[in-house]
Amino acid sequence: MTNSTLGKPKPPAPPNAGTLAILAPAVGWIIPGAGHIIQKRWIRGGLLLASIGTLFVLGLLMQGHIYKANGGDILDMLGFIGDLGAGAFYIVSLAMNWGLGAIALATADYGTKFMIVAGLLNFIAVADAYHIAIGKKQ
Amino acid sequence: MTVQLTHFSAALVFALFASIVFGITHRESVRDMVRYGLCCFVMFLGGVLVAGWAMWLVRR
Numbered sequence: 001m002t003n004s005t006l007g008k009p010k011p012p013a014p015p016n017a018g019t020l021a022i023l024a025p026a027v028g029w030i031i032p033g034a035g036h037i038i039q040k041r042w043i044r045g046g047l048l049l050a051s052i053g054t055l056f057v058l059g060l061l062m063q064g065h066i067y068k069a070n071g072g073d074i075l076d077m078l079g080f081i082g083d084l085g086a087g088a089f090y091i092v093s094l095a096m097n098w099g100l101g102a103i104a105l106a107t108a109d110y111g112t113k114f115m116i117v118a119g120l121l122n123f124i125a126v127a128d129a130y131h132i133a134i135g136k137k138q
Numbered sequence: 139m140t141v142q143l144t145h146f147s148a149a150l151v152f153a154l155f156a157s158i159v160f161g162i163t164h165r166e167s168v169r170d171m172v173r174y175g176l177c178c179f180v181m182f183l184g185g186v187l188v189a190g191w192a193m194w195l196v197r198r
Contacts, residue, residue: 044162047158047162048158048159048162051154051155051156051158051159052155052159054151054155055151055152055155055156058141058143058151061139061140061141062140062141062142062143063140105140105142107142107143107144107145107148110143110148114148114151114152117152117156121155121156121159124159124160124163125159125162125163127163128162128163137166138166138167
C-alpha cells in the first residue's frame with residue numbers, strides 16, 4: 001500500500017519543535033495569541049489576541065463577575081477554570097480586584113459569560129499553538 | 139467606565155470574536171479559515187434569531 005492512500009502527508013516538524021512544543025502553549029496561555037506570534041504566525045496571533053482580549057475586557061466593562069479558586073459549587077469551579085484560561089488578563093484582573101464588586105447592571109451576567117468564553121477560547125488557541133509547534137498543523 | 143450592550147449586540151459581539159477564533163484554530167489554509175469563520179458567524183447569529191422566534195411563538 002502506498003502512502004498516497006493514507007491521506008495527506010504530515011508537514012515536517014520544525015528543527016526546534018521540542019522547545020517550541022513547551023514554550024508556545026505556555027506563552028500562549030499567559031498572553032493569548034503569543035503562542036502563534038513566537039512561531040511567526042503574526043496575523044493569526046494578532047487576531048487571537050484582539051478577539052480574546054476584547055471579549056475579556058468587554059466582560060469586565062459590563063461588570064461581569066470574576067471567579068476565584070474555590071471548592072464549592074461545581075458551576076463556580078467551572079467558571080474559575082474558564083476564567084483561568086485567559087492567562088494574564090485573569091491574573092491582572094484578580095490583582096487589581098476587578099470584577100469582584102456588586103453587580104449593578106442587568107446585562108452583567110453576559111459579561112461574566114464573555115470572560116469565561118474568552119478563557120475557553122484561549123485554551124483552544126493554546127492547543128492550536130501546540131499543534132503548530134509539533135508540525136501537526138501549518 | 140461601564141458598557142451596556144443590548145441582548146442582540148452582545149450576541150453579535152460574541153459571535154464575531156468566537157467565529158474568528160474558531161476559524162483560525164479549526165482549519166489549515168487561510169481560505170478555509172475565512173470560510174469556516176463566516177459559517178460559524180452565520181450559524182451563531184442564525185441560532186440566536188431562530189431561538190428568539192421560537193421563544194416568541196412559545197410565549198403566544
